[in-house]
Amino acid sequence: MEELKRAVAKEALKFIEDDMVVGLGTGSTTAYFIEYLGKLIMEEELEDVYGVPTSYQARLLALEYGVPVVNLDEVDAIDIAVDGADEVDPYLNLIKGRGAALTMEKIIEYRAGTFLVLVDESKLVERLGQKMPVPIEVIPAAWRAIAEELEVFNATAELRMASKKDGPVVTENGNFILDARFHRIDDPLDLEIELNNIPGVVENGIFADIADIVLVGTREGVKRMER
Numbered sequence: 151m152e153e154l155k156r157a158v159a160k161e162a163l164k165f166i167e168d169d170m171v172v173g174l175g176t177g178s179t180t181a182y183f184i185e186y187l188g189k190l191i192m193e194e195e196l197e198d199v200y201g202v203p204t205s206y207q208a209r210l211l212a213l214e215y216g217v218p219v220v221n222l223d224e225v226d227a228i229d230i231a232v233d234g235a236d237e238v239d240p241y242l243n244l245i246k247g248r249g250a251a252l253t254m255e256k257i258i259e260y261r262a263g264t265f266l267v268l269v270d271e272s273k274l275v276e277r278l279g280q281k282m283p284v285p286i287e288v289i290p291a292a293w294r295a296i297a298e299e300l301e302v303f304n305a306t307a308e309l310r311m312a313s314k315k316d317g318p319v320v321t322e323n324g325n326f327i328l329d330a331r332f333h334r335i336d337d338p339l340d341l342e343i344e345l346n347n348i349p350g351v352v353e354n355g356i357f358a359d360i361a362d363i364v365l366v367g368t369r370e371g372v373k374r375m376e377r
């Protein structure tokens with residue numbers, strides 16, 4: 151699996167040109183991309199490329215591998231954003247947020263001229279929600295009210311607990327994450343909008359209609375899905 155992730159990360163470098171502002175995603179697949187991008191910048195194969203990190207993880211990796219970073223409010227535009235995903239359906243709708251970075255990821259990826267997604271073949275599903283729950287970032291005081299509200303959607307929600315901290319995961323925005331399992335997601339765009347209408351929801355991990363290209367690492371090589 152790591153080999154497939156490395157292969158898509160390498161392929162993604164072909165999309166990066168001099169003078170680009172690049173959204174840097176979060177997760178294990180994008181980590182390889184940031185490493186390889188840093189190498190090209192250090193070897194002066196690429197010039198004047200800046201990264202806009204979607205998380206502390208992306209920022210730390212960029213600093214480690216030599217990708218100059220800028221904040222979202224310092225750039226006029228983002229040329230391309232590169233990020234992983236937890237699930238990809240045949241229409242390029244995604245579930246993201248296993249790493250709890252979904253809100254900043256969506257802000258940056260929505261703003262990008264091109265949103266390039268990097269996955270291995272295990273992430274492909276026929277229908278979103280088949281394997282993964284939908285992460286929902288919520289204002290802490292509202293977590294229980296929102297979990298109850300989700301029953302209306304025929305979903306069961308669990309508060310995500312931390313593994314190296316007592317109590318719940320706290321996002322980089324100071325919020326909690328609910329992982330919601332839906333009986334069946336027929337219309338991802340509609341559900342994405344509906345979830346964000348619940349008071350106290352900051353953002354949810356359905357990324358419908360936003361990915362432009364998905365690179366899929368398979369045992370037969372890197373395949374490309376496009377809209």
Ligand SMILES: O=C[C@H](O)[C@H](O)[C@H](O)COP(=O)(O)O
Pocket residue numbers: 175176177178179180233234235236245246247248249250251252255
């Ligand atoms: O918040 C985390 C992100 O949405 C990740 O991009 C996503 O979970 C994919 O991560 P990985 O490449 O490690 O599977």
